[in-house]
Ligand SMILES: [Zn+2]
């Protein structure tokens with residue numbers, strides 16, 4: 001990896017966040033790029049949807065991240081913007097799948113880059129509770145108060161999210177009042193970056209990847225930000241040699257020119273479990 005001649009040295013990059021994400025990017029961007037990351041003042045990112053479901057999410061994660069980044073750039077009046085977007089889905093039983101993307105825009109170069117990760121969240125999904133005691137038990141199991149929780153109440157199809165509860169007694173009192181008025185009450189992990197240490201870690205890692213990527217230039221046109229843009233499936237089955245759906249290589253690309261590079265994964269053969277021929 002080569003470091004481009006100070007592409008972002010001395011620049012100010014705005015991270016469109018109202019939950020302190022700029023702190024998660026600051027160190028990597030300063031050390032690797034010599035850039036300063038700040039958050040724009042008076043930014044409302046909740047308008048693009050919330051985890052608690054009180055404001056629905058309409059845009060795709062990438063479109064939402066782009067809309068947030070652009071709003072931040074407009075407020076801060078800078079051509080460089082960052083935004084992240086996380087989504088959590090309980091698709092595989094009790095396990096919650098976490099998808100996190102970090103988007104970077106450089107309007108001077110006409111560049112838009114994405115770093116993403118798909119992991120299993122260490123936090124379980126929400127739990128609908130019947131008693132105030134159960135609410136505090138579940139919150140404690142999530143790691144409350146270091147890990148925040150949201151009390152979501154539903155009454156006549158109307159969802160209300162009770163956020164920023166920081167004490168167990170406050171949590172129990174709120175749950176008690178909501179249950180008493182006949183609401184359905186669910187305790188959810190608060191995924192907002194400043195209330196979720198595990199999500200903050202994920203975003204910090206992506207910021208690190210993005211800073212390194214911006215320090216990597218395209219071997220063809222020398223634009224910064226050369227990095228992973230795709231994967232190639234088709235790793236051969238280790239038993240019969242047929243192509244499988246297992247990833248064989250990462251495809252790195254440039255954000256401006258068509259240059260691509262294929263970087264083979266270290267595995268040379270796929271487990272026959274994934275082979276349509278050996279294990280149909
Ligand atoms: Zn096979």
Ligand SMILES: [Zn+2]
Pocket residue numbers: 218219220221222223254255256257258259
């Ligand atoms: Zn290029």
